[in-house]
Amino acid sequence: MDLSIKIKDKILPNPVGVASGTFGYGEEYAPLTDLSALGAIYTKAVTVEPRPGNPLPRLVETPAGMINSIGLANVGTERFLKEKIPFLNSLSCPVILNVAGSLEEEYAEVIRRVDSQDALWGYEVNISCPNVKHGGLAFGTDPVQVERLTSSLKKLTDKPLIMKLTPNVTDISAIARAAEAGGADAVACINTVMGMVVDIHKRKPAIPAVTGGLSGPAVKPVGVAAVYRVSKAVNIPVIGLGGIMNADDAVEYLLAGASALQIGTANFVDPDTSGKVLTGIKEYMKEAGFTRISDFHGHF
Amino acid sequence: MDLSIKIKDKILPNPVGVASGTFGYGEEYAPLTDLSALGAIYTKAVTVEPRPGNPLPRLVETPAGMINSIGLANVGTERFLKEKIPFLNSLSCPVILNVAGSLEEEYAEVIRRVDSQDALWGYEVNISCPNVKHGGLAFGTDPVQVERLTSSLKKLTDKPLIMKLTPNVTDISAIARAAEAGGADAVACINTVMGMVVDIHKRKPAIPAVTGGLSGPAVKPVGVAAVYRVSKAVNIPVIGLGGIMNADDAVEYLLAGASALQIGTANFVDPDTSGKVLTGIKEYMKEAGFTRISDFHGHF
Amino acid sequence: MTNFKSEILSQKSIALGYMEMTFRWPEESEKPKPGQFLTIKIQEQPVPLLRRPFALSGFDEEQKSASIIYQVRGTGTKMLAALKAGDPLDVLSPLGNSFSLPAVDETPLLVAGGIGLGPILYFARELDKAGHSPVLIFGCREKSLIPDLPPLTNGRIQFCTDDGSAGFHGSSVDYMNSLSSDETGNAKVYSCGPTGMLKACHDFALSRDLSCETAMEEMMACGVGACMGCVVELAEDQDRKYARVCKDGPVFQSRTIKWT
Amino acid sequence: MTNFKSEILSQKSIALGYMEMTFRWPEESEKPKPGQFLTIKIQEQPVPLLRRPFALSGFDEEQKSASIIYQVRGTGTKMLAALKAGDPLDVLSPLGNSFSLPAVDETPLLVAGGIGLGPILYFARELDKAGHSPVLIFGCREKSLIPDLPPLTNGRIQFCTDDGSAGFHGSSVDYMNSLSSDETGNAKVYSCGPTGMLKACHDFALSRDLSCETAMEEMMACGVGACMGCVVELAEDQDRKYARVCKDGPVFQSRTIKWT
Ligand SMILES: Cc1cc2nc3c(=O)[nH]c(=O)nc-3n(C[C@H](O)[C@H](O)[C@H](O)COP(=O)(O)OP(=O)(O)OC[C@H]3O[C@@H](n4cnc5c(N)ncnc54)[C@H](O)[C@@H]3O)c2cc1C
Ligand SMILES: Cc1cc2nc3c(=O)[nH]c(=O)nc-3n(C[C@H](O)[C@H](O)[C@H](O)COP(=O)(O)OP(=O)(O)OC[C@H]3O[C@@H](n4cnc5c(N)ncnc54)[C@H](O)[C@@H]3O)c2cc1C
Ligand SMILES: Cc1cc2nc3c(=O)[nH]c(=O)nc-3n(C[C@H](O)[C@H](O)[C@H](O)COP(=O)(O)O)c2cc1C
Ligand SMILES: Cc1cc2nc3c(=O)[nH]c(=O)nc-3n(C[C@H](O)[C@H](O)[C@H](O)COP(=O)(O)O)c2cc1C
Ligand code: FES
Ligand code: FES
Helix, strand or coil, rough: CECCEEEECCEECEEECCCCCCCCHHHHHHHCCCHHCCEEEHHHEEEEEECCCCCCCCCCEECCCEEEEECCCHHHHHHHHHHHHHHHHHHCCCCEEEEEECHHHHHHHHHHCCCCCCCCCCEEEECCCCHHCCCCHHHHHCCCHHHHHHHHHHHHCCEEEEEEECCCCCCCCHHHHHHHHHHCEEEEEEEEEEECEEEEECCCCCCCCCEEEEEEEEHHHHHHHHHHHHHHHHCEEEEEEECCCCHHHHHHHHHHHHEEEEEHHHHHCCHHHHHHHHHHHHHHHHCCCCCEHHCCCCCC | EEEEEEECEEEEEEEECCCCCCCCCCCHHHEEEEECCCEECCCCEEECCCCCCCCCCEEEEECEEECCCCCEEEEEEHHHHHHHHHHHCCCCCCCCHHHHHHHCHHHHHHHHHCCCCCCEEEEEEEECHHHHHHCCCCCCCCCHHHHHHHHHHHHCCCCEEEEEECCCCCCHHHHHHHHHHCCCCEEECCEEEEEEEEEECCEEECCCCCCCEEECCCHHHHHHHHHHHHHHCCCCCECCCCCCCCHHHHHHHHHCCEEEEECCCHHHHCCCCHHHHHHHHHHHHHHHHHCHHHCCCCCC | EEEEEECCCEEEEEEHHHHHHEECCCCCCCCEEEEEEEEEEEECCCCCCCCEECCCCEECHHHHEEEEEEECCCHHHHHHCCCCCCCCEEEEEEEEECCCCCCCCEEEEEEEEEHHHHHHHHHHHHHHHCCCCCCEEEEECCHHCCCCCCCCCCEHHHHHHHCCCEECCCCHHHHHHHHHHHHHHHHEEECCHHHHHHHHHHHHHCCCCCEEEEECCCCCCCCCCCCCCCCEEEECCCCEEEEECCCCCEEEEHHHHHCC | CCCEEEEEEEEEEEEEEEEEEEEEEECCCCCCCEEEEEECCCCCCCCCCCCCCEEEEEEECCCCEEEEEEEECCHHHHHHHHCCCCCEEEEEEEEECCCCCCCCCCEEEEEEHHHHHHHHHHHHHHHHHHHCEEEEEEEECCCCCCCCCCCCCCHHHHHHHCCCCCCCEHHHHHHHHHHHHHHHHEEEEEECCCHHHHHHHHHHHHCCCCCCCEEECCCCCCCCCCCCEEEEEEECCCCCEEEEEECCEEEEHHHHCCCC
């Protein structure tokens, strides 16, 4: 059974990674799951400068989901290199840096500064960030911006470049095609869905930023639909995520067209979800007589 | 305590209506809830010609939600007038006809044929339908189409015209503004969220249409966010729906900016949800010292 | 049709993976007929979200109680099986139509498989009480799936197992086919169970020119006919393409259904 | 820190709306320290979705058991309260930092309110055993909220009620203020409870120039420091704007927190 997935000229050992923002830089989860067994760690977003993140409270639960408003809280590129790279260097699993910014130039600057690091397998570009040059609309909502950002980042690195799509758009296929046209080596979907909770006792939004990002089982059908549509629209690998809690959910995404997966919110519920999902995928493949991940594709 | 809401020149007696497609034309629920106490019945969509609806299975459950793929199954305008109007005529609550079509002309034709009926209080226009003239993209995803459709339907009737928005767009505020510009008397949001479930045993989509409409508690945060944004964008009343299961959910929507509400999926779980929600809203208002629905607005 | 709060009176396992639950039926509520069903709101939390439909498997007018037989399948039925006597139950019933009575000279052949046992059993007992001589044929994979049932007075129960571990060796349809045309000459077939079995009953009835009623199942949302979610496809000669299982059914003349 | 399957040993109500639950602590697992907490995965279904955090309220090395005291508040704690001895429990613990020990000549003033009782009680018992003379001050609205607690050996427990229905009439801070500066001269303050009470303890400590540690609470997702969800805002003079309650806390020097 071959579980590996090729992205550009590099190999992910298995399809089950852990999603950006839900796993820090791996350290915290080291006692709780076998990091070396992960298909990939997608780090918390890194920006050029350190960012404190959004005001609190930052979390609120919803039916079968949660909303987060962490913002891009991170230590910035310099301290990332100093404080996080040594640990990441010690890991045997692929580490994919989630890159964020408010301007095209900021994304580029992060990649320029870290690209020589062998610890980094590739990049995942978070285009759900508001583009300050375009009235705060997220980069990922406009195909023109997405193609431009992708192609300008492609020039800076030989590592695989994954564009992470937001579901908060009219036509996610168009965005995916723009990423592919810009030279993306893969796309990941979905980032969080825009949502909001009102505290009816305080009569104000549950989080100060008013709207936040919905994740967890509630959004799984949205993620599966996105992966299905995107995988029909492009010829690069699609990485599926959104509400995967167990192997059955993971298999849904694979059958819908995903070549790899990320476990996000589920890490909070069971820190070893990724291990269990990988085991479950293997069992499913054995029963189905599948020998490689691509055997999941093309059934409908 | 004044629970009424004015839309155009007409009054809804209270804010709690029942959503299109979840309540038929009222008959089936007559033994289970007090129809005369409803703020409004929004009927199942009516098209010019009868439609059989989508192939089966049409339903699948998801975490805290469900996906439907009913299609626009309905008896068509002629049989609607013959078979449904007599019962609707006997009701004391406002009846709002949900109108659908695949062409602008079809929407217009429905309104032309039924507009003389006193049983109909107004119209809710379902713009989540694929526009066959525009490559099957839903009417409701393009502001230009929405404004045009709204203004052409406005010319045909003196009854209140409510445009029902789809959440499957990049910027729902822009769509709402287009509806307002076209002369809409109110907007309702949200219609269902695009979602998909894969049957991992059969290795095919759970519903033949592949993607369907997600509703229920899972989408409540999406609906509340939409209502908040839309109510900041337009000056006409906003009717909120999506996952309302109880009075607390309803109060969330009202505080977010809704002037009226619709109960959808919850009718399936508890056929008297609307009655309980109305009672709960009154209790909340009493405790808060609110005397009218507009007291819910402007807290943030 | 009412939505009432009931109370569980008893809950017991009757075969491997199958439970029988009895609950209080309110005085004011209409008496359910064989073939009709109910829906249960299993819990307050929205997972599982929808009410779950089950056919009535019995009704006791004196005790004012009704029962269902159900298979423990997924989340909802697992939660249901964890409830105990005394627990409250949110019931919406009676829903749907019911089996039509056979003529006095017709022999009712009642065929059940799996979760189709409940409505067939209820109907068999009612017919038995009314003096008919129903033959209840229950087919399953093997012995452990055979429920422990009190015998009928006028009619009889025929078990069939695929592996021959109890009763007739073969499916319920194999059993029916083993009957001579004389024996089934004035039969009327009623069936509830897996689709394959329903179609086989339909084919059997067609081949012997018998009338056949079949109780269908589809995923449901409202259960009362409002959402158009639970449709089955009708045969080409019908006046419409789809019918609602919850409102137009669950019992259909098997000839009106499009079997695929 | 391990994620282990435990078993509930006992569950009982200790005051109106408050429960104490004791559960097995695995041999291999690190011993928890006062101030540390755990998270519980309450059920398989995704409502409620997230694990629920609770401070340890006791640990019995011989019995290999630990306990929590919790208030029944919403969906999660209601479900937790429905569990019985013998039921399994999914625990992730020990998490976070802990209270620091007072110097031998310091008198620990331990202030608890509401759901802050657990960690303070655990700490008081440990100090008591180690020969310190802790004063545990527990404030609540009225008598029915006062838990039934075994007395300390060296230290003592002071109850305070807002309505004077038991113990000192007034809040725990009113009580502290009623102590002379001599009595609190070498005190070290520890607090856990509602934010208003924590701030009052901080102000009290500032005014008497005492050191004060405070155990904070914020909505959590991961509980292990990975998601940045549970932050509190730090005072302006700190080197960063926010700190994570789950990893940098839950215990903070009260001076480092931005009180608003
Ligand atoms: C009219 C009717 C009568 C029925 N009578 C019986 C009966 O007497 N005894 C019995 O054991 N079962 C009966 N069923 C089937 C029963 O409703 C399902 O087994 C039950 O809903 C499964 O719920 P779950 O949460 O345990 O399983 P899930 O994990 O939700 O699903 C397991 C299977 O049950 C089906 N199912 C789930 N929800 C529904 C629903 N709302 N409506 C229909 N099917 C559903 C799913 O498609 C799936 O194949 C009947 C169904 C219908 C429509
Ligand atoms: C470090 C820490 C230690 C705690 N120790 C105790 C304790 O010893 N005893 C005790 O009774 N309670 C304690 N709590 C609070 C406890 O976690 C909440 O009361 C509980 O999670 C409520 O869950 P629920 O589903 O019943 O309520 P819900 O209906 O979900 O919410 C009720 C309230 O609890 C808060 N809450 C819900 N989930 C969380 C979460 N994951 N993290 C923090 N707050 C949450 C909500 O904001 C809300 O105000 C502690 C919290 C933290 C962060
Ligand atoms: C607390 C939290 C923080 C997140 N931070 C980031 C981030 O920094 N960058 C990013 O691309 N996605 C971020 N995400 C989105 C997740 O990576 C993922 O796309 C989303 O949560 C859907 O997957 P899930 O439902 O499995 O969690 C975050 C999600 C959560 C819950
Ligand atoms: C079974 C079903 C059928 C529906 N049919 C229609 C329809 O015909 N026209 C329409 O505008 N919306 C239709 N809807 C959408 C609902 O009116 C509502 O917008 C949506 O379900 C969100 O609300 P809820 O979460 O409260 O159900 C349908 C929804 C369901 C579940
Ligand atoms: S379940 Fe709604 S029409 Fe049958
Ligand atoms: S809860 Fe995730 S960092 Fe504290």
